[in-house]
Amino acid sequence: MTDATSTRHAETVRLTTAQALVRFLANQYSERDGVERRLIPGMWGIFGHGNVAGVGQALLQAARTGEADLPYHLARNEQAMVHSATAYAKTANRLQTYACTSSIGPGATNMVTGAALATTNRLPVLLLPGDVFATRAADPVLQQLEDPRNGDVSVNDALRPVSAYFDRVDRPEQLVPAALAAMRVLTDPAETGAVTLALPQDVQAEAYDWPVAFLRRRVWHVPRPAPEPAALARAVALLRGARRPLLVAGGGAVYSEAWEELRAFALRTGIPVADTHAGKGAVPWDHPAAVGALGSTGTAAANALAAEADVVLGVGTRYSDFTTASRTVFARPDVAFVNLNVARLDAVKHAAEPLVADARAGLEALGAELAGWQVDDAHRARVRELADAWRRTTDAVYRPEPGHGPPPAQTEILGALNELTDGPGCVDDVTVINAAGSMPGDLQALWRTRDPKAYHVEYAYSTMGYEIAAGLGVKLAAPDREVVVLVGDGSYLMLSQEIVTAVSEGLKMIVVLVDNGGFASIGALSESLGSQRFGTRYARRNPDTGELDGGPLPVDLAANAASLGADVLRATTVAEFRDAFVRAREADRTTVVHVVTDLTGPNPPGSAWWDVPVSEVSELESTRKAYEEYRDGKRAQRPYL
Numbered sequence: 001m002t003d004a005t006s007t008r009h010a011e012t013v014r015l016t017t018a019q020a021l022v023r024f025l026a027n028q029y030s031e032r033d034g035v036e037r038r039l040i041p042g043m044w045g046i047f048g049h050g051n052v053a054g055v056g057q058a059l060l061q062a063a064r065t066g067e068a069d070l071p072y073h074l075a076r077n078e079q080a081m082v083h084s085a086t087a088y089a090k091t092a093n094r095l096q097t098y099a100c101t102s103s104i105g106p107g108a109t110n111m112v113t114g115a116a117l118a119t120t121n122r123l124p125v126l127l128l129p130g131d132v133f134a135t136r137a138a139d140p141v142l143q144q145l146e147d148p149r150n151g152d153v154s155v156n157d158a159l160r161p162v163s164a165y166f167d168r169v170d171r172p173e174q175l176v177p178a179a180l181a182a183m184r185v186l187t188d189p190a191e192t193g194a195v196t197l198a199l200p201q202d203v204q205a206e207a208y209d210w211p212v213a214f215l216r217r218r219v220w221h222v223p224r225p226a227p228e229p230a231a232l233a234r235a236v237a238l239l240r241g242a243r244r245p246l247l248v249a250g251g252g253a254v255y256s257e258a259w260e261e262l263r264a265f266a267l268r269t270g271i272p273v274a275d276t277h278a279g280k281g282a283v284p285w286d287h288p289a290a291v292g293a294l295g296s297t298g299t300a301a302a303n304a305l306a307a308e309a310d311v312v313l314g315v316g317t318r319y320s321d322f323t324t325a326s327r328t329v330f331a332r333p334d335v336a337f338v339n340l341n342v343a344r345l346d347a348v349k350h351a352a353e354p355l356v357a358d359a360r361a362g363l364e365a366l367g368a369e370l371a372g373w374q375v376d377d378a379h380r381a382r383v384r385e386l387a388d389a390w391r392r393t394t395d396a397v398y399r400p401e402p403g404h405g406p407p408p409a410q411t412e413i414l415g416a417l418n419e420l421t422d423g424p425g426c427v428d429d430v431t432v433i434n435a436a437g438s439m440p441g442d443l444q445a446l447w448r449t450r451d452p453k454a455y456h457v458e459y460a461y462s463t464m465g466y467e468i469a470a471g472l473g474v475k476l477a478a479p480d481r482e483v484v485v486l487v488g489d490g491s492y493l494m495l496s497q498e499i500v501t502a503v504s505e506g507l508k509m510i511v512v513l514v515d516n517g518g519f520a521s522i523g524a525l526s527e528s529l530g531s532q533r534f535g536t537r538y539a540r541r542n543p544d545t546g547e548l549d550g551g552p553l554p555v556d557l558a559a560n561a562a563s564l565g566a567d568v569l570r571a572t573t574v575a576e577f578r579d580a581f582v583r584a585r586e587a588d589r590t591t592v593v594h595v596v597t598d599l600t601g602p603n604p605p606g607s608a609w610w611d612v613p614v615s616e617v618s619e620l621e622s623t624r625k626a627y628e629e630y631r632d633g634k635r636a637q638r639p640y641l
Contacts, residue, residue, distance in 0.1 A: 021175060024175075024179055028183055045059075080114075225357050281450065418446070489517065
């Protein structure tokens with residue numbers, strides 16, 4: 001080593017741990033296909049005694065001195081800020097995300113749900129919860145959990161099982177390997193998820209002589225691993241022997257930006273393409289090979305083709321129970337699977353022939369090896385016949401004759417919204433966001449989109465309250481897109497306060513608040529399982545029955561939204577909703593369109609099952625009948641071995 005090299009590596013700068021972390025994060029970049037991006041373009045946070053003098057001071061100093069570019073955004077709830085960061089990462093195809101800082105105690109544990117959502121969805125987010133004193137000089141500090149069996153446990157350990165990587169930085173010098181490991185996991189598409197670096201509050205403020213090399217600009221290259229030749233040959237052999245193949249497009253097809261390759265592959269081979277929530281839009285709804293959503297809330301077209309499929313090609317899907325209709329939708333006894341996935345965990349599911357590779361690289365390789373091969377004309381004709389039939393079904397559900405109600409059906413509102421955002425003459429980029437309740441099922445079955453970034457439904461963790469917070473993240477990641485947040489009254493009541501954050505930040509969203517006075521999804525499920533919609537309506541306690549089946553509650557969610565700073569428009573019919581949405585599009589600030597819909601549906605026609613166990617014995621006739629139907633469903637369930 002030369003003297004100059006030795007001197008460069010020995011150069012240090014004295015900073016607190018928090019100051020060093022802020023400088024480090026501001027200098028991290030991701031790169032894929034030759035394009036570099038800021039990996040951590042900013043930080044969400046709420047300050048308390050566990051981070052205000054550490055990370056808070058470091059962010060202030062960076063902003064005032066210009067020594068690091070890491071903008072700070074004030075959230076109103078810690079769970080919500082993690083949702084915002086995760087939605088940003090989803091929009092950015094996992095190439096960028098935000099950091100989230102909290103105090104110790106409830107601020108940290110509020111992030112557990114957000115962390116679980118991110119990791120379940122395989123989306124990167126960086127969590128920086130404050131922690132108790134590493135020195136234990138003041139134990140027990142405010143909000144410290146005391147475990148009589150373990151002296152080194154804090155509430156932050158609740159984040160371990162929901163994090164893709166977890167570390168506690170008990171000494172300043174530990175930040176160097178911890179921060180580098182955190183960046184490695186955040187930029188690894190096979191391992192990514194929530195990454196947690198727990199930061200004891202005394203360590204945050206402690207000074208240390210940091211190697212300047214640690215703080216330098218660093219680029220993390222996100223690879224596109226190609227399939228192993230022997231695995232590719234095995235996969236091609238299976239596909240060439242298929243007579244009724246089906247392709248399932250999952251989120252990996254979108255995050256790898258493989259939609260052009262997927263569309264071309266499907267067009268050349270004629271293999272029909274069904275999609276998951278995360279994969280919707282990878283193939284346009286009117287593509288010749290598109291058959292719509294697969295599984296429990298899928299289309300009759302996709303589910304019929306799945307029942308007949310002899311080979312299933314999964315591209316970037318993790319095969320959730322909704323996608324497989326709880327392992328009943330692929331009905332042939334001899335069905336075989338080829339799974340193209342960057343994560344081996346998902347590639348080997350269903351005893352598949354695994355093709356561990358990037359979705360784009362894998363599709364390119366498969367397309368080259370399958371050159372000249374395609375399904376027969378009869379199968380192509382059947383695909384078009386089934387897809388056309390479902391399109392007619394969708395038209396009838398979106399625009400029933402005569403119309404439903406009053407109040408209108410939720411599906412009528414979704415139909416109007418779909419036409420207003422993806423219909424003839426629509427040129428603006430729109431992202432529609434949803435996560436929980438009855439709307440994800442309706443959207444998966446019915447929604448039409450040609451844009452892989454127009455449909456943003458979180459249905460891996462299906463978290464009530466994700467929607468409005470996610471809208472902030474999408475808007476930050478894609479400022480030029482119109483962000484439409486679809487939220488039911490149940491989710492709105494869980495986590496609506498980030499409307500205040502949108503107003504504070506000057507971020508325009510359209511929030512479509514669908515108010516049906518209860519839990520429509522669980523109410524319908526409860527009824528189908530023999531539980532008679534018990535406990536699923538928003539109603540007063542009935543003094544006669546002792547149950548929550550009295551009169552309606554005097555709750556005005558539109559007034560609540562206005563009190564949080566949003567403009568509010570009310571609608572009671574489909575026509576009024578159309579007019580209100582057009583006005584919201586023309587507005588330049590966050591606007592809530594409040595519309596009342598029918599709690600009891602109707603819903604799109606179902607064509608698949610979902611495994612939710614029913615009480616095996618019961619005094620209720622409705623439950624006994626539901627159990628007989630459940631036993632029938634279980635008979636079709638298969639291990640796919």
